[in-house]
Amino acid sequence: MASWEWRRPVTNLVVLAEVAQEHGADRNEILRGTGIDPAVFAEPEGEVTAAQELAVVRNLVTRFDDRPGLGIEAGLRTRLTMHGVYSLALMSSPRLLEALGVVTRYSALTTSFGRMWPQVEGDEYSVFVDDTDVPSDLRAFLLERDMAAALTNWLLVMGAKPPLVRLEFAGGLSSRMAAIFESVDVPLIDRADPHQLVLNLAELDAPMPLASPLTAAQFDKECAELLERRGLHKxxxxxxxxxxxxxxxxxxxxxxxxxxxxxxxxxxxxxxxxxxxxxxxxxxxxxxxxxxxxxxxxxxxxxxxxxxxxxxxxxxxxxxxxxxxxxxxxxxxxxxxxxxxxxxxx
Missing domain, CATH: 1.10.10.60 (Homeodomain-like)
Incomplete structure (x- = not known):
């Protein structure tokens, strides 16, 4: 059983509140019972615990009966720059390969609640995502949010489609992900846990548009420090x-x-x-x-x-x-x- 007492940026909640409001639910509805003081929304560096963010997600999912596509709306609103130093570490990476390393090492600094790790096999580079600790009733929404945010920000930063070979989703969630990747023309496959995102390794040698190896190293260090600080529960x-x-x-x-x-x-x-x-x-x-x-x-x-x-x-x-x-x-x-x-x- 995961501990959810590490801290998360309030920007994630701002997006959830926007989605809720767009569908007719006010902020108080999705904050009910979470222990979150609404004043934190006005703090640029405000944080909540992971447990509190999950409580907000549950209120949202319950309010709208886990409507397919709701997580996609949240993901489309989530910009890479909302993640502070993480976004700088990723964008200043020398190549796509190093950028994906930032993603797997510091996923907890984003919207993700899953553990990530890479694996290279032949000409394929895989990112595994284990979200089995996530409450089952929130899993579909959270995966929609993460995948929509990942694809949207890839297109914004790189200006081209990602070199995906196939996407394998557990928990019968492939059908929920289809709407996100319909423009990419990539096979979606059902599998056992964990999820697996497979990319063409040869194409990951491409340079990042804003590559700066020296500053990338500094931002990587700051990501590690931020991850450690947020691990202290409040x-x-x-x-x-x-x-x-x-x-x-x-x-x-x-x-x-x-x-x-x-x-x-x-x-x-x-x-x-x-x-x-x-x-x-x-x-x-x-x-x-x-x-x-x-x-x-x-x-x-x-x-x-x-x-x-x-x-x-x-x-x-x-x-x-x-x-x-x-x-x-x-x-x-x-x-x-x-x-x-x-x-x-x-």
Missing amino acids: GVAGSVREVLMRQMNGRVSQEEVAALLNLSLRTMRRRLAEEGTSYRQLSSETYGSLAEDLLSTGLTVEDVAYRMGYSGAPAFSNAFKQWRGISPGRFAREAATQSHRSTVHR
Whole structure:
């Protein structure tokens, strides 16, 4: 069973929301129950977990009864440049062969949820795609999206049809893929898992239009670093922290936070428990740390109370005692003493 706690770019969700809206469903419908704060749509570098993106896909697929072609619409809207440094690594590759290496190494930086690997046999270059970990009810949509995006962007970058020999799809999905590749005139074959995309090896020696070997190496390194960073999961706990920090108000209720994340209160509590934490613990950690940072700058207790949205120092002091077990005044004095000692000993 795959873990879906690695992070994904919010641009994938923007496209899904556009497709949903075009068919009469608003963004709130496809975000329902996902734990995603809609504010992330306005963040150029916004990310969600893979699990959250799959939840959005499930809402979309369920809303439209897994309509054939819906994934194709999403794929046609997905431009290579939406994938940031991945697109630069691919387009600056010296030859098509190296570009396909970028595709198989860093597929997790794109729309794909499948594992990819290449294989050379005789005069054929194959890309295998294993998406068996993907929930079965989402598999057709996701494969449509990936294949439509791959073909569309190949044509845009290369200006010519890909040197495909044949396409072999598992799970009885060849018929769903036929509409994507009808203009390419390539055989589509049913097979057992995994999927296999077969290209003519001799034609992969062609240079990329924007080839730059030196910069390609740099972008490849950055792709590897990005892949590693996105592997750190954030989950619902991270989303709750982000909401708390934006609210800047220690009195925000659990119900308000759950509503902002498109979750029921019960679901939010359950998801936090599964991640080994609770709303109370997150609130204490988040606001306690923020209050400590403000107090350490020399602000008075009254000033910090005002900045954090409290009506006065007494209400803030009571909250701080719950977070940290001491009064904010005492914390400020101890912080000032420690800072003075550090200065003296330098």
